[in-house]
Amino acid sequence: MKKKNELLYFALRNTKLRIGMAVLLFFLLLMIIGPHLTPYKPADFVGPSSAPPSKEFWFGTTTFGEDVFTQFVYGLAPTFLVGIVGGVIGTLLGMLIGFVAGYRGGAVDEVLNILTNVVLTIPVLALLLVLVAYIPVRGVLIEAVFIGLTSWPWAARAIRSQTFSLRTRDFVGLAKMSGMSSMKIIFTEIAPNMASYLFMTFILMFGNSILNAATLDFLGLGPTEGVSMGTMMNLAVQWSALMLGVWWWFIPPGIAITCIVGSLYVMNVGLDEVFNPKLREM
Amino acid sequence: APAAVEYPRNETLYTSGTQWGAPSSWNPLNGGGYATGTIGLVYETLFIYDPLADKFTPYLAESANWTDATTYEVKIRQGVKWTNGQPLTADDVKFTFDIANPNGDTKAGLGYSALWKFLDNIEIKDANTVVFKFKENPAYQEIGFYFYFAPILNKAIWSKMKLEDITGGANKNPVGTGPYKFQAADQDRMVWVRNDAWWGKDVFGKLPAPKYIVDIVNGSNNVALGKMLQGGLDLSNNFLPGVASLVNGGYGIKTYYKEAPYMLSANVASLLINEQKKPMDDVKFRTALAWMININDIVEKDYTGIVKAADPTGLLPIWDKYIDKDQVKELGWSYDPEKAKKILADAGYKDVDGDKFLEAPDGSKIALKVTCPSGWTDWMAAIQIISRDAKAIGLNIEPDYPDYGPWRDAQLKGTFDLTLQNEAQMSSTVWSYYSWIFQNPLDKIATAQYGNYGRYDNKEAFALVDQLDKVKLGDDAAIKEITTKLQKITMTEMPTIPLWYNGLWAQYNESVWTNWPSADGENHALPAMWRGYVNMSGIQMLLNLEPAAKK
């Protein structure tokens, strides 16, 4: 009990965590209430072409006269979705492979290790570009799944080595002597011990998924429907928004991605400080 | 180390917008892939065709005439030299056409091989005269098309080549008769240097003003526009969205017209309809589609006014003279959703199951996709508008953006519902447009079909297109008569729905070169380096250019 309170105390006191959390919450909130703040739909041609920000169109309009603010708030959801789905899949895969490799050791470890190395050395996003280019219909979800499926190796590696050191701990031996099955030991004894680590892994995956998705979207290989921060940037660039001075179309999505991903990274460091007493500032 | 070779700004014309990948072939027979300018700057054709004036100008040919209904005598221009010093001969011309003969010795499959459908043989009358002997009843329209299309080759060089080199070789050392010679090429550029010994110097009284032409490989619109703004690009044949605001914004950027649509019309973007699928096989349904599309939104919102709405006949402005205006008034359409609704209601389309979408008269659900390749942003916006308008009258039509490959595949295999296409380009003959719509025969459609992707079947129309093909060049009355019938078919049967005319995208910067083509100036050439356009008066544009410094 005491320990948890202590973590909470440090978590609440940690500036990095607080700032990161605040930024993230802000965007989450915007994602939720944003669509209610705007009377338009993202693909509606509602205003004059390329109008600068004004009272009516807070972030201005696109070349087509779409409301940038509307696109922006609607685009947040896919962005978070990619982050979460990609992050969850990546983390789960990383956990599964990391745990099994680390816990089992021996030949299983060897094989999984090679698999990890293979996926790690294949330039994943290049592969992703190639694969994604051929999928007939592309949705945010498929994109997210793809990203998740290819982003696990580093996590698997890290989790494996953690598991490796944990599995020799005596409490694992005790669990074995209590007749627990391997899977049960992994998930009830080892995993909870790495909870903070896994959480941080997820956060990094979350951020990376968003960045990867933005790159795909930007290259025109993102979802073919709906708006996301990446597709907004893609369209803005295709329609020469910056060159034509329509900066309001191009800047907000970039800032949003930077802020969201940045806040995740900052939170990660903050969490590290919370979980690791040595790094705490007294 | 060699000294730095530089192209002085005031002697160099920078162009872009044609070459989409590193220049990799200088083979004029490689229709889709030769480096910008290979035909036109280096290789020349017997004629050039000026669509704005609707005029064939003898070019490598000095003159030509039909001595009888099946005999075409072409006089080769005197004093034309290949850049390797050899003179151009009748042999070269004969050779050029002979290799494309499917029954000849070489049997190269070339863009103008189809000429041999009508051609019997080629004879050399004298050193300067070539006689083309046609079979009975030749298709004059198509023949004219091939004559300004086929690049004349140097027999001495090409006759030594193997078939695969003729059709697919890179021809890295192009020897032509044109005003420019190969200078250098790299992944991102193609450099031509002027051929000061060009025959045109005497004929036109001048050489093209730019000593060098540097064609920049397209990066992205963004980069092209950036370079344009930096003044590093004289002619951009890119589709640059938003250029309207630049033309009026004091950036020194000019277009053919001073106001909307700014650009000449180059091709027609049509809604292709798969007539083999329900309910698109119902002409009423197709008609309703035509009435429901708010083309103005596409023109104004999507294209910010740089394109023009298409005439219901789909005929480009250069073919305006063939349009039967009264008939258009009677049979044509415009945006009227109420009318579209009524047509559908009358035809028995109603919402049976209460999902706010209409069902077909037989009660089956209608759920269609209208497609365009992912990443083609202007078209993506256009089909969004179409989908929106369709939903407004109760038709469930969703936009869909497959990648180019699957999209193209669906056309070739005829598996799409509705899609956009703009293959029908400006050409020397209106036949090219109708043959694209009514491509026949249906049963023999190859996978690499060109046209009629919706598999529209109409014997009468097919016959009319054949008849049109055989009209003599310049016989406008006959053309008008036949096309009036075809216009009627297209407007009542709706094999496709013409939507808007894509522009001959051309933006120029006058800081170094002036006297660009414009509606209000004297230069009425086509401002394009696009493939197939240099020999459609694009070369004229070059000849007309003047250095800005002179002023």
Add this chain to the structure above:
Amino acid sequence: MLKIEDITKTYKTGTFGGKDLKAVKNVSFDIHDGEIVSLIGESGSGKSTIGKMILRLISTTSGKIYFNDKDVSLLKDSELKEYYRHVQGVFQDPFSTYNPIFKADRIFSVLHEEFFPHIPASEWKGRVDTALKSVGMNPAHVLNKFPHQLSGGQLQRFLIARALLLDTKFLVADEIISMLDASTRIDVLNLLSDLRSKGLSVLFITHDLSLGYYISERAVILYKGSVVEIGETKKIFDNPVHPYTRMLMSCVPRLDKKWQDVEVELTEKKPMTANGCVFYERCHSEYKLDECAHQSPALVEVEPNHSVACVCCKG
């Protein structure tokens, strides 16, 4: 009850698994009902390895371990679970034996779940309380606490209580008191001894001879994975024969006698002679012979219930 026959354990070591390390070499001994046997040796001599092999936490490379005449290595799922009902272990570091993020008494509820799911919770609680009391703890004081809120001695007693909850017949106690304070050590030791009187057998692993002597009937002295001396504890202590045992004896810090001025040869990372006596390099015995370098001596009984593996007592 437990019979160890000629077991060997080879580890793969080196950064990339290139080398073999024989941690245990052909060790045989047995433990009878209600007996405490000490396994004594320096760090790295393979004591824990033997303990873990008995507990099936690691596999044997060769040799057999029999529990009540059953080959332990052949046990599968339910049989293995049954085995763990009777054979349990307690380890050196009480803090690492507990999962730090759970309350310490989770070890009891896990047992409940795994072995006695049919017993109602209330009855189980009663059993836990009884077990805790029998190891001298007040359940009210120690339950519902995190490991770091309990002392090492308490945690070790928890583990012993855990063994009591099962039908434990045999306990591997691996250095269970070396991390404990002097004052708590003796309590845990006494507790072990009390359990013996309830019929429990214990393999008591330690590097401290005084502890082995204090508690066990028999002792096994291990050096570099090999048994060098084995027999009744009293006999070994009163009459240590093997030079290694003697050296160990001389090094034990005692409260009654100051260290003699005997040179200690330190265990450096010295290469071992391939076939010779394991102790050859460190041996200063007057009996040291040249042949010791080539030939490892077998265990020889020097008196009843006391065997030594040294040339000095050949015949």
Add this chain to the structure above:
Amino acid sequence: MKRYFGRKLLIYALTFFIAVTINWMIPRFMPGNPVDIMISRAGLRGSAVTQMYSYYMDAFGLDQPIWKQYLNFWIAIFHGDLGTSIFLFPTPVIQVIKDALPYDVALLLPSILLSWFAGNKFGALAARNKNLDNTLLPIGYILTAVPYMWLGILLAWVFCIVIRIFPLGGGYDFSMQPSYTWDFYWSLFNHWVLPFLSLFIVQFGGWAIGMRNLIIYELEADYSHFLEALGAPRKLIRNYAYNNAILPQVTGVALQIGVIVTGALATEVVFAYPGIGYLILQAIHNQDYFLLQGCFLFVVIGVLIANFVVDIAYILIDPRTRAGMTGGAE
């Protein structure tokens, strides 16, 4: 040592094998026939279509049984033949890549190495200076979180359009021909700067943060405390911490290479810089399967080589692995 290299080689070989196989599968299991596309691009009609269709099918070996195509593919690879580009027909893919490769090397190597050095130095600096840590580090976080291409576009806009101090597009000035002159090098440099910067800046942030965190860990390590207790000056302790923290950063490079390659891809697109990344996108948009295969293969090879170099480098600089492999003390 042998075993270690044996295993590494196995992994590399396997990766290569899998990558090449994926590579081969790409054009075969994707919708659309590349030959159809070639033909429709050439605008052929009538009998010319069938004629050229069979000609190209034969030329690309697509008319052979699938297993044979696979075999041929491998044989061709070992002959350095990656087929012919469709989009840049008739240029051999290998030639296309050869032309683009120097640009990638010029972009990637310096950006990786320089950002690594600068980032590490900066991170170390931040770890020892509270003010720096508090003010400049957030910037580091922001930099790592910036999407590469977005930064690229901003740079292009500011430096090419607004203040016009750098050219936009291409590998060197369009008014030049390659030559061994200073002017030419200067031009190369000018075109290189912005793409380089956009890669450099983002990576720089990542390394700086990584280093800062690692150093803080090292400063809490026992050996640091021991030195402190013996009154060693902070400078020495930090030097040690830095030298130890650099080790995981080396392995970090290997992990990062794939990511950076992708980043380079986006950057090249933004600046129309004629590298492989740009080619990949063009190949995708033009269904140039063979070019795509070739590019991907080269990226894989590049990444494998880079990883191998990092592996070796790591062995050389970390005494623990070095001794472990040569048999060291034991």
Add this chain to the structure above:
Amino acid sequence: MSLKIENLTIYYQTIAGNVRALEDASFSLADGEIMGVAGESGCGKSTLSNSLIYLHAPMKYIRGRVFLDGEELPIHDTQKMNPFRYKKISVIPQYAMNAMNPTKKIGRMVEDLLKSRGENYKEILPEVKNRLELVKLSPDVLNMYPFELSGGMKQRMVMVISTLLDPSLLLADEVTSALDVSSQKAVAEMLVGFRDKKIVKSIMLITHDISILYQTANTIMVMYAGQLAEKASTETIIKAPRHPYTKLLISSLPTVGVRISENRLAGIPGNPPLLLNPPTGCRFRDRCPVAFAKCAEVPPFVEIEKGHFLACWKEGKAHA
């Protein structure tokens, strides 16, 4: 009088409050003296030793003064302490196994360390080799990395490093705990040797293993829960302890020759108090068999006999 400590009080700052790990410790250490510090885990032994050389957060200096060779040590001032460290006072830390930079050759690290302290490595090198010989290490270890050494070797290497500058006081915290009986003996004897060879003047040897202290120390100081309990010559502490805690502690130690069947030893009932909110007065009160009302006050640590200090109301009074 080598070391003299007056009322040294050190707390740990935690969010839950101050952990009162060392309270009013006053004692002294003579030249040539090896003083063993014994006591249960958590009683403040390491705190005492660490505070003398490197007092850092979360440790907090509360009060007290420390004199070494007559000079006051500014222990609460990290900066001012630096000149004293290593040269006057040095430490073999509890974590000796990890005390050396894992990626530097040991010789290199020693060189760096010495240079940074303004010493000339070249001049000292022969002495380094001497010392290595003293602890039975070959000079080759200077060319090795720490991971190439066994635990015992590392321990001895750190011993050599720590004492290179002949400090006046050496703090040795649990230096034998992780070692085998044989290495334990060797290391302990080497420490004594260092003192005998006057390499160090006096040693504070911290361990919970009293039998080791019996073998090596001149005096033993017993601590309990952050307070000093008793300090006397080794013989006195082992044979005639006065503090009830010491008595119980000594009587619970098994030693060779004792068998459970013959002589069942007994432990000390109860647990030491938490130092976050320790009981007032004598902290052993709750577990003490002879505690009485007076024990609610903190007993002073007084000299009851020559060299025998004690903090107990009962025992102390009886002989005062």
